[in-house]
Amino acid sequence: MNISNFIEELKRRNVFKVAVAYAIAGWLIIQIVTVIEAPLNIPDWFDTVVIVLVGIGFPLTLIFAWAFELTPEGIKKSKEVEITESVTDRTGKKLNGVIISVLSIALFFVIVERIFFAKASILEDAGAIAKIETASIAVLPFVNMSSDTENEYFSDGLSEELLNALAKVEDMQVAGRTSSFKFKGQNENLTEIGSELGVANILEGSVRKSGNRLRITAQLIRVSDGFHIWSETYDREFTVDNIFDIQEEISLHVMEELKVRLLPEEEAQLANRPTMDIEAYNAFLEATQREITYQPEDLEYAIQKYKEAIRLDPSFAEAYARLALAYNNLHQNGNISADETKVLMRENAEMAISLDKDLGKAHQALADYYGFEFQFEKREETLKKAVELAPNDASIRMDYRSALGRNNKVQESRAQLFKAYELDPLSPDISNSYARHLADVENRYYEAMDIIDRNIKRTPDYNGSYYSKAWLLRDVPYGELDNAFTFAYEGHLQNPDDMDFMWMVSDIARDLNMLNMAEYFGKKISKTYPENHAGPRNLLRTSQTRRDFETTKRIVDELSETYGERTVEFFVIDLLAYHYERGEFLEGIDLLKRRFPDFLDEPGKEITNDDHRTAAIFHLTLADKAGKTEEVEMIADRICEYKDKRLAEMEESGHIEIYNELDVKLWCQIATEQYDEAVAAMEKFYFELNSKANYPLIITSEIPFFRIKESQNFEEFEKKIYADLGMMRKNVVQFLKEKDEWEEEWEEEGN
Incomplete structure (x- = not known):
């Protein structure tokens, strides 16, 4: 062809x-x-x-x-x-x-x-893109090469100040102090460190202080291939000017190598000299390294060192800010009165801001004071400013998360938690909070337990992880109250004066209906920490479980005298049973409106979140007893509409979990008097899903559950629960007797 x-x-x-x-x-x-x-x-x-x-x-x-x-x-x-x-x-x-x-x-x-x-x-994929485009770095603790090991605080403090300087730059992602310092004294592969911290670069070095000479070596290393991008040795006289000059030069070199463009105000921050007194700076660095344990004795030592720094340099703004925060931490973890704490926090925070209005820590301290005074909007606003000034400070973001959550800004609060975890993933405190969020809010229980177990392995002396493991074991999906108790009690034996362990032992004892033991540990907390509110709060929960609502009211009144009248807002749900039992239904409604003023300003408002649903079901229970029939029907309709909305959202997401489904249906069943169905749902919660925490407390003191007692099936359901608790209680008593820890006064009549 x-x-x-x-x-x-x-x-x-x-x-x-x-x-x-x-x-x-x-x-x-x-x-x-x-x-x-x-x-x-x-x-x-x-x-x-x-x-x-x-x-x-x-x-x-x-x-x-x-x-x-x-x-x-x-x-x-x-x-x-x-x-x-x-x-x-x-x-x-x-x-x-x-x-x-x-x-x-x-x-x-x-x-x-x-x-x-x-x-x-x-x-x-904005998160991933941002992570790629943002210069990311971890500052590992510089090695102390001085002959005097007591200079360790200086090398650690210098490393932390370098980290803080870089963290003020918005275009930098800087791994948090706790995460970076986890690798102190360890000879781990830098690639693995970078991967664990989620950063592309690492700054490390050494510090040698001898007499009046200071020698600092710094090197910037790329994680992907171990390439030394930059290194420098500074050999200078030991003066405060030289220390800050070196810090500034290292920071500028790092940003130059990582192609980070500084804004004028960021350049000014880097050039800022927090103090011109070398002894004041020494005292400040020592304080920062002692307070990180949160142990009362270390906090008290840090407070004295901050005071020393301020005495040597009365214009040292950051020392005032950190002093204010240390007082708050001492109140939370130690034994300083609320009145004294408030005064000391305010005067030091305000002094810090007057000296340096652009200091993030100063605004964080002032926000903590606003929290004490129940000024929640001002607290949120002040923390927002603090985040803007120190975007890489994970502790500020955690406080901001708390403030947003208190103001019912759920998604914004979640975003701050996740950002804090991204910045400081190895912080035991932050990762612990992250794990509890996964379990409590997102029902990702096994992932949460994995994080807690890794926390325990990585930081065995951090008690919060043991507390959280016990907290998780007692409820969905485990329901192992006896194992949770033994785990918490072992922690208590190792740390007999630790407030968290005493609280958890008391809490689980209450879950097991061992109320004498629960009260014993509540009193022990009060005796060990008489100025702290933890003891009274713990005893309040035991009084509720006993249906001793007069004692509940007395404890709230005493706390209000100490912390101010608005303290009542934190205990509204706890007080409603007191008013219910006394037939004071309208007084109960008025009290509920104090806690939810914007939602309950008129009946029958649309329910948009779980907090509103809680307010609605308690409101309905009181309104029903007060004879407000039309109001009750209107509220019941809103509760069931919210149920339909939540179920539709679950179906649309393609992710319906039986726990969430039962939960949203339960409140509609209680609201519409479907009591047999509500009891069946609660039985499923307890025996199939292992949701066993707080059961005696819930059914004895939360007034919506008083309604379901009208079901003919309730008595049988209650018997089953107490029989199951009885079996686990026997295991606990046996454990305590084997440890020679059992006290006869803990014996309960009828148990």
């Missing part, structure tokens, strides 16, 4: 045009399938099948174009059509139109895909 004649025949039969049209159309189909696969949740294999089919179709289409011709009478074999009768010219012109049309569609698709789908992809 003559090749040129064959090619001419291919052209005449429009095979080339068909090939071009098919290729463009096939490419367009593949592109469309690739783009829509993820948004429409199409299985991964689908685009592969489409590509294979398009590929198989190409040669078949060419064969078809050669063998057949489209005529006015329909499709005929090409050999049956005389050349004089052929309409391939007209078909060719139509194919030209098809090719132009398909090309136009393809061009339009490319434009749309690049502008809209690419933008959506960027938005969906």
Whole structure:
């Protein structure tokens, strides 16, 4: 066959045009399938099948174009059509139109895909993109090369101040102090350290202080390949000016190498000298390294050192700020009165701000004071300012998270927790809070337990992890109250004066209906820490479980005298049973309105979150007893509407968990007097889902549950619960007797 004649025949039969049209159309189909696969949740294999089919179709289409011709009478074999009768010219012109049309569609698709789908992809992956584009670094503790080991605080403090300087730069992501210092004295691979901290670069070095000479070596290392990007040795006289000069030079070199552009105000911050007194700075650094344990004796020592720094330099703003925060921590963990704490916090925080209005720690300290005074909006506003001034300070973000949560800004609060965890993932306190959020809010129990176990392994002397493990073991999905108790009690034996362990032992004893033991440890907390509110709060919970609501009221009144009248707002739910039992239903409603003023300012408002639902069901219970029938029906409708909304959201997300489903249905059942169904749901919670924490407390003191006692099945349900608690209680008593820890006064009548 003559090749040129064959090619001419291919052209005449429009095979080339068909090939071009098919290729463009096939490419367009593949592109469309690739783009829509993820948004429409199409299985991964689908685009592969489409590509294979398009590929198989190409040669078949060419064969078809050669063998057949489209005529006015329909499709005929090409050999049956005389050349004089052929309409391939007209078909060719139509194919030209098809090719132009398909090309136009393809061009339009490319434009749309690049502008809209690419933008959506960027938005969906904004966190990952931001992480890549942000210069990230961890400052490892500089090694103390001095002959005097007591200079350790100086090298650690210098490292922390370098970290703090870099953390003030908005375009830097700086791993938190706790996470970075986890690797102190360890010879771990830098790549592994970088991976664990989520950073691309590491700054490390050494400090040698001898007489009046100071030698500091610093080196910046890229995590991916261990390449030393920059290094420098500074050998200077030991003066405060030289210390800050070195810190500034190191910071500027780091940012220059990481291509970070400084804003003018950030340059000014780096050049700032917090003090010009070397002894004041020494005392300050020593205080910062002692207070990190949160142990009362270390906090008291740090307070004395901060005071010393202020005495040596009365213009030392950060010393005032850290002193204010130390007083708050001592009140939370030790034994300093609320009145004294408030005065000391305010005067030191305000002094810090007057000396340096751009100091994030100063605003954090003032915000803590506002929290003491129940000025929650001002607290949130002040912490927002603190975050803006110190965006990489994980502790400020944790405080901001708490403030947002208190003001019912749930998603914003969650975002701050997750950012704090990203900044300081190895902080035992932050990772502990993160784990508890996963378990309590997102029902990711096993992931939470994994984080807690890693915390215990990594930081065995951090008591909060043991507390959280016991807390998690007692409820969904474990329900092991006896094992949770033994775990908490072992911790108590190792740390007999630790407030958290005493609280947890008391809490689980209360879960097991061992109320004498619960009261014993509540009193022990009060005796050990008489100025702290933890003891009275613990005893309050025991009084509720005993249905001794007069004692509950007395404790709240005493706390209000100490902390101020607004203290009552924290105990509204606890006080409602007191008013309910006394027939003071309208007084109970008024009290509830103090806690939820914006939601309960008018009855029947739409419920938008779980806190509102809680307020609504308690309001309904009191309104029902007060004879407000129309109001009760209106509130019940809102509660059930919220149930329908939450179930629809779960269904839409494709993630319905039985716990959440039962929970939203339960409140509607109680509101609409479906008491048998409510009891069945509670039985499922307890025996199938292992939700066993707080049961005696809930059914004896939370007034909505008083309603379900009208169910004929309630008494049998209650017997089953107390029988199960009795079996676990026997295991606990046996454990305590084997440890020779059992006290006869803990014996309960009828147990």
